[in-house]
Amino acid sequence: MSELVFDHVWSDPLKDVSLRASAGLHVILGDESDGAGALVELCAGVRTPRRGRLTLDGQAPSTSPLCRRRIASLLPVEEPTPLTKGDVRAWLAELTPLRGLERDAVLERCSVAPDRSMRSLSSAERRELACWVALAQPDAALWVLHDPLAACGAGQREHVLARIAELARASIVLVTTTSIAEVRALGGRCQRLDRGLLEPLAEGEAQRAAWLGSPGACLTLEAAAPRELLPALAEQPDIHELRYDEDGGGRILVRGADAERLALAVARAIASSGVEVRSLRTGADDLDALRAAATAMNDAAGAAYRAARARRPATSATPELEPPPPAPEGSA
Amino acid sequence: MNAHFRQGLRDASATLGRTWSIATAAACLCTLALAGVLEGQAVTTAEGARDAQLRLLAGVVFGLVLPLLAFGVSARLGGTLRELMTTSWARYGGDRQGYALGRQALAVLLTGVVAAVLGLLALGIGSATAQPGLELPFSFGNGLAVVWVGLLGSLAYTIAFATAHAYAGNTGRTVFLIADWLFGTGTSLLALPWPRSHLGALLGGHAPLGLGERESALCLVGIAIVATLLYVRRIPR
Numbered sequence: 409m410s411e412l413v414f415d416h417v418w419s420d421p422l423k424d425v426s427l428r429a430s431a432g433l434h435v436i437l438g439d440e441s442d443g444a445g446a447l448v449e450l451c452a453g454v455r456t457p458r459r460g461r462l463t464l465d466g467q468a469p470s471t472s473p474l475c476r477r478r479i480a481s482l483l484p485v486e487e488p489t490p491l492t493k494g495d496v497r498a499w500l501a502e503l504t505p506l507r508g509l510e511r512d513a514v515l516e517r518c519s520v521a522p523d524r525s526m527r528s529l530s531s532a533e534r535r536e537l538a539c540w541v542a543l544a545q546p547d548a549a550l551w552v553l554h555d556p557l558a559a560c561g562a563g564q565r566e567h568v569l570a571r572i573a574e575l576a577r578a579s580i581v582l583v584t585t586t587s588i589a590e591v592r593a594l595g596g597r598c599q600r601l602d603r604g605l606l607e608p609l610a611e612g613e614a615q616r617a618a619w620l621g622s623p624g625a626c627l628t629l630e631a632a633a634p635r636e637l638l639p640a641l642a643e644q645p646d647i648h649e650l651r652y653d654e655d656g657g658g659r660i661l662v663r664g665a666d667a668e669r670l671a672l673a674v675a676r677a678i679a680s681s682g683v684e685v686r687s688l689r690t691g692a693d694d695l696d697a698l699r700a701a702a703t704a705m706n707d708a709a710g711a712a713y714r715a716a717r718a719r720r721p722a723t724s725a726t727p728e729l730e731p732p733p734p735a736p737e738g739s740a
Numbered sequence: 741m742n743a744h745f746r747q748g749l750r751d752a753s754a755t756l757g758r759t760w761s762i763a764t765a766a767a768c769l770c771t772l773a774l775a776g777v778l779e780g781q782a783v784t785t786a787e788g789a790r791d792a793q794l795r796l797l798a799g800v801v802f803g804l805v806l807p808l809l810a811f812g813v814s815a816r817l818g819g820t821l822r823e824l825m826t827t828s829w830a831r832y833g834g835d836r837q838g839y840a841l842g843r844q845a846l847a848v849l850l851t852g853v854v855a856a857v858l859g860l861l862a863l864g865i866g867s868a869t870a871q872p873g874l875e876l877p878f879s880f881g882n883g884l885a886v887v888w889v890g891l892l893g894s895l896a897y898t899i900a901f902a903t904a905h906a907y908a909g910n911t912g913r914t915v916f917l918i919a920d921w922l923f924g925t926g927t928s929l930l931a932l933p934w935p936r937s938h939l940g941a942l943l944g945g946h947a948p949l950g951l952g953e954r955e956s957a958l959c960l961v962g963i964a965i966v967a968t969l970l971y972v973r974r975i976p977r
Contacts, residue, residue: 454826456976470825471976477833487826494754499828505743506833 410465410478410549412451412580417460422446423604424460433576435594436584438601444554444584445484447601451552451582452481464550477506478549480542482556486534488527496529496537497522503541513544519561535559543571551581557590569593625667625690627674627705632684634658640681644673671708679712744835748842751829755843756816756850764812765854768805772858775800776865796862797886798943802893803936806855810897811917813847819902820909824975836975844971848898855890862886889942896935896960899967906974935963 414427422443438444449455450462453469453476462468467475494502500511500522515522518540520533529537539559542551553572560568575581576596583594584601591598600607631637634652641647641662647670649663664670667690678685690702779792819840830836863886904912924936931937931948941947941956951959 452831454831456825473830473833473835473977476831481831483826487823487828502747503828503832506829 410580412550412582413461413463414450415461415463417450417457417462419443419446419450419455419457419459421604422450422606425604425606427599427606429580429582431576431579432581433572433594433596434580434582435591435596435598436582436601436606437586437588437591437598438584439586440484441603442601443604444586444601448481448483448552448554448582448584451550452476452479452483454483478547480545480548480551482535482539482542482553482559484554485531486538488529488534495523495525496520499526500541507541507545508547509541510544510546514540517544517564517567519564532559536561539568543568543575549579551575551579553581553583555585555587555590556583557585557587557593625665625670625704626661626663627670628687628689629660629662629674629685630658630687631660632686634660634683637677637681637683637685640677640683641674644677646670646673647677668704668707671705672711675708675712679716742835742838744829744838745842745845747829747834748839748844749846750842751827751839752817752843752846755818756813756846760816761850764809765857768809768854768858769861771805772796772800772861772865776862793862793865794944796865797859798940798945801855801858801862802889802939802943805858806851806890806893806939807897807917807920807936809854810847810851810894810901811913813851814898814901814905814913815910817843817847817902819843819905821906821974824906835977837972837977840975841968841972844899844902847902848895851898852891852894855894856887859886859890889939892942892957892960892964893935893939896938896964896967899964899971900935903967903971903974906971932959933963935960938963 409431412427412429414425417425421441425443425447436444436447440446446455450457451464451469453472456470462470464475464479469475469479497511497515500509500514503509504511514537518537520529520537524533536559539553539556542553543556545551551572556568556572557565572581572583572594581596583596585591585594629637635658637660638650638652641650641660646664646666647662648665649661651661653659653661662670662674664673674688688705690705775796779796824830824836824840827836827839829839860883863882900916901913904916908915920934920936923930924934924940925931926937927946927948927950929949937948938951938956938960941951942953942960947953947956
């Protein structure tokens, strides 16, 4: 059985990535700035690790042509081919001696016409073609695909998912994606790539990711006294759904239609209840939405702070100062 | 010739393109014609004719046109490490080293043919315009020598530019061209690693460290071999 091994691999922006993957579907959640593209390029053999070792069955893809023949890949950016005269059919014919491709299977699924010149293809069309070339390969040991569902049309989504599931039964399939919804659709073992660091996603985390993957904006709170915070949150009209996860250490999950309004509502509830909040995290369908929500949360925190400051003169007009507690006996 | 080398030749041919190749060859020819006319006007004595002929050969064809042509072909072909790593043939399981050498082989061939033809033309123009008995005659031996020098110079320049490009991109290639111009015109130890100094020596100029013609030819072969080894070493299989 084939095995893909990352042994303390460094390659900008990946930092000390170690991974051991055997047959099955492995989904990695992260975008290109997190190193998802670099990870795929390393596996495809078009990039050499700066430090560390990457092998497929003991061979390094970047230095072994035979190893690369056993890898089917879809890169983040498919470079245009230097062939100026060839069309899609000629290009596939050229690759056939190397890969044993089923050309008809590629042309049947792919929406790019076989008589189109390779030079005339847009970057999206090149990615779609490369995706079907990868999926049509009959006997690879590793399939490594960057956002395959985004590369193909909406109508082909089910075919892609079915093919990935079929391949994962006997081989290693490594898929990187930026979409939490796609993580749910693909299933398999999920890991998160965050600013170059590969982190495993625990079972509970995967379920939480699934919850966060539903439409709308989501926030997760960890508070010192979560039960005291719940009534204040429930009073907020912008919070449409509230979940209390007692098994997860008293974590509160809230959902609303809009990230900014949800964050403001949470900030109001925290201010009114006076409960100390230990952490506040955002969840969204994709990483861009996640970052937008984080920005909105910062704005909401600022707005809550300003509101609290505006209220302070009124409350501090008649201060009720308690005398300081007596010093314990024996203390200096 | 293996499939990877053949694919490299095919891809290089497609990248260079017929129109670009013909236009470049025509530009080189025009440069030679212009230089020939200027040299012809400057010749006032019969003794000066042979010097003008040598200036056309050593100065214009092998000193100016050949390095610039090799530089241009190398720029057109590209071939940074990133490009070679991601090229579709290698990515789908082809041997990168064979493929890259195939690409460079076509560049050497194109540069060599243009340099040899221009060298023969320069020899012919000089013979036709100079005083009989004073010129370098357009004999079979001289023609063969010019073709041989042209091919050897093309090999050394093209592969050296490719190596500089693979290690340091466009900057590396440009720095090599300038360094060849600066150091290759001397005769000290500094001139030894540059093709210009040996090409000049093969055409009757002063060789670095007083080397003979045979040693200069061997140095050119040596430069080409070292550059090829460095080039292959840079590219993972």
